[in-house]
Amino acid sequence: MSSDFDFGGAVPPWGRSAAEYEAFFALSNVSPSARILDCGGGPSSFTAEWSSNERYVVAADPIYRFSTRDFLADFNRTAAQMLAGMRKARERFKWDYYGSPEGVVQRRRDVLTAFMADFQAATRSGRYVSACLPELPFRSESFDLVLCSHLLFLYSAEFDSAMHLCSLREMLRVGREVRVFPLLDMDGKPSAHLGSTIQLLRMSTHVELVPLSFEFRSGDSNMLRLTH
Numbered sequence: 527m528s529s530d531f532d533f534g535g536a537v538p539p540w541g542r543s544a545a546e547y548e549a550f551f552a553l554s555n556v557s558p559s560a561r562i563l564d565c566g567g568g569p570s571s572f573t574a575e576w577s578s579n580e581r582y583v584v585a586a587d588p589i590y591r592f593s594t595r596d597f598l599a600d601f602n603r604t605a606a607q608m609l610a611g612m613r614k615a616r617e618r619f620k621w622d623y624y625g626s627p628e629g630v631v632q633r634r635r636d637v638l639t640a641f642m643a644d645f646q647a648a649t650r651s652g653r654y655v656s657a658c659l660p661e662l663p664f665r666s667e668s669f670d671l672v673l674c675s676h677l678l679f680l681y682s683a684e685f686d687s688a689m690h691l692c693s694l695r696e697m698l699r700v701g702r703e704v705r706v707f708p709l710l711d712m713d714g715k716p717s718a719h720l721g722s723t724i725q726l727l728r729m730s731t732h733v734e735l736v737p738l739s740f741e742f743r744s745g746d747s748n749m750l751r752l753t754h
Contacts, residue, residue, distance in 0.1 A: 538604040539589065539597055541570035541637045542675060549623075549740040550707045551673055551749060560670040565659065565697055566677035569597050571637045573653055574644030584669075586657040594642040601638050605631050618714055620741055660692035664700040672701035679709050679717035679750075687719045691726055698731060698752055706750040707738075714743050720750075727752065 547553060547570070556562070558581065564573055567585035576583045589597070612619065612627035624630045645654055657663050659677075674697065678690055685693075697704045711717045724733050734751040741747040 538608070539569045539600045539638070540604060540608065540634055540676070541568050541641055542572065543570070543633065543637050543640075544572045544575035546740075547572045547673065547675065550675070550738055551705050552736060552738060556671060561668065563662075563664070563669040563672045563697075563701060565662070565672055565674045567675070569601070569638050569641045570675065571640035571644070572673075572675075574640050577644070577653060584653055584655060586655045586662060586664075588656055588658040590645070590654045590656040594646060597638065597642060597645075601635070605634065608634075618744055620744060623740070623742060660689060660696045662696055662700050666699050667702060669701040670703065672697040672704045674704065674706045676708065678706055679720060680711060682711040682717040682719055685719075687722055690719045690723050694723065694727060694752065698754065702754060704750075704752040705736075706752075707748075708743070708746045709735075709748055709750055710743060710746045714745065724750075 547564075560582070562576070562581065562583045564570065564583060564585040565587075567573060567587050568589060570585070573583045573585040609627050609631050612630060616627065624633065655663065674693075678685065678693055694704060694706070709717060709720055727733050732753045734753075736749045736751050738747050738749055
């Protein structure tokens, strides 16, 4: 699968919606008053959608230093490669949620539109912070919940074990709980960093692998949950 989704070491601008976050982060049990950080949020519309419902959400990603024009140009380049890759590797996915490769691309385009509208309107609100793991510009315990979607473990070839461990510890520093999805790498295999990272974290952290009802890539149906 990796050759079909190889972006030369870069993380593509491929955002998810609030409904998707709610599914693969199992957010139904999160308090309405929870302070949430979307770490590596990219062009996801989760922050926009939950903020519109008066939920406290901040998104952090280095791409927030760029403009909406940059986001759109990067998306258009990414979409063609993603569509071709999904069509070629179609049997490796479960299509009950999205319907088709074309349905995925359209959903991503809708997400980008919602994100860009909020990003432009929220410039002064502080909802979008240009920041990069493994160092976050937030005080310790600033958040009740930190989410990390489609970054750690997925990009196992780009980030080594030390980067994974440092990033997770940093998220635990700024948040009381951390949830990470997915846990499979770009090849659709369990990340080579997962086992050793969990083993080291268990010395000081409660670690839980949470089974999910959401599954798009075959076998990709667990979330990592860390609590102090």
